[in-house]
Amino acid sequence: AQSVTQPDIHITVSEGASLELRCNYSYGATPYLFWYVQSPGQGLQLLLKYFSGDTLVQGIKGFEAEFKRSQSSFNLRKPSVHWSDAAEYFCAVGAHTGRRALTFGSGTRLQVQP
Amino acid sequence: NAGVTQTPKFRVLKTGQSMTLLCAQDMNHEYMYWYRQDPGMGLRLIHYSVGEGTTAKGEVPDGYNVSRLKKQNFLLGLESAAPSQTSVYFCASSPTGTGGAGELFFGEGSRLTVL
Numbered sequence: 001a002q003s004v005t006q007p008d009i010h011i012t013v014s015e016g017a018s019l020e021l022r023c024n025y026s027y028g029a030t031p032y033l034f035w036y037v038q039s040p041g042q043g044l045q046l047l048l049k050y051f052s053g054d055t056l057v058q059g060i061k062g063f064e065a066e067f068k069r070s071q072s073s074f075n076l077r078k079p080s081v082h083w084s085d086a087a088e089y090f091c092a093v094g095a096h097t098g099r100r101a102l103t104f105g106s107g108t109r110l111q112v113q114p
Numbered sequence: 115n116a117g118v119t120q121t122p123k124f125r126v127l128k129t130g131q132s133m134t135l136l137c138a139q140d141m142n143h144e145y146m147y148w149y150r151q152d153p154g155m156g157l158r159l160i161h162y163s164v165g166e167g168t169t170a171k172g173e174v175p176d177g178y179n180v181s182r183l184k185k186q187n188f189l190l191g192l193e194s195a196a197p198s199q200t201s202v203y204f205c206a207s208s209p210t211g212t213g214g215a216g217e218l219f220f221g222e223g224s225r226l227t228v229l
Contacts (some may be wrong), residue, residue, distance in 0.1 A: 043223055100208060104156040
């Protein structure tokens with residue numbers, strides 16, 4: 001069965017600083033990988049996804065993520081964080097076949113200091 | 115664009131009461147899902163559907179039932195609510211096809227409290 005680990009429950013960064021959120025997955029084949037963001041009281045919005053091809057994926061709001069098969073990782077990065085990036089971030093893995101439901105990590109809450 | 119709409123947004127129940135959450139999507143998606151979100155546990159899949167008239171169990175199906183009588187609607191029922199079902203419930207849908215496979219589109223959530 002697939003699984004996702006987000007080791008950091010809570011991260012605080014200063015506005016303008018760089019950001020990296022960690023994600024490790026377990027899946028038997030090449031996975032679909034996703035990062036979603038959830039603002040307080042809202043649903044989840046897709047930031048980016050890895051399907052195949054180039055391992056460096058660009059997303060919305062200036063985010064990017066890199067798929068590293070050897071490390072089973074899909075870390076999310078942003079070079080300069082804005083106060084509006086404060087939210088909870090979820091990494092998810094999906095299967096190519098079957099129910100196609102996503103398995104989510106437990107999330108990382110990002111706090112941005114002025 | 116409505117996307118995925120959930121009703122109600124908030125509900126308070128007493129233990130043993132029943133209720134139904136409605137999810138409607140206007141994107142003609144085949145796949146629909148119900149997740150629950152609890153602090154520190156991410157989202158866990160309750161039930162899902164791969165098409166009209168089909169349903170299947172996810173990771174945490176106990177205490178819930180679902181129906182997909184129409185392609186655009188996916189209902190989640192609690193027959194006898196328990197305090198352990200206090201949670202935020204998210205509905206999601208997904209298109210078929212290789213390009214869209216796996217990407218979920220979420221509703222805004224329904225917050226349920228069981229006293």
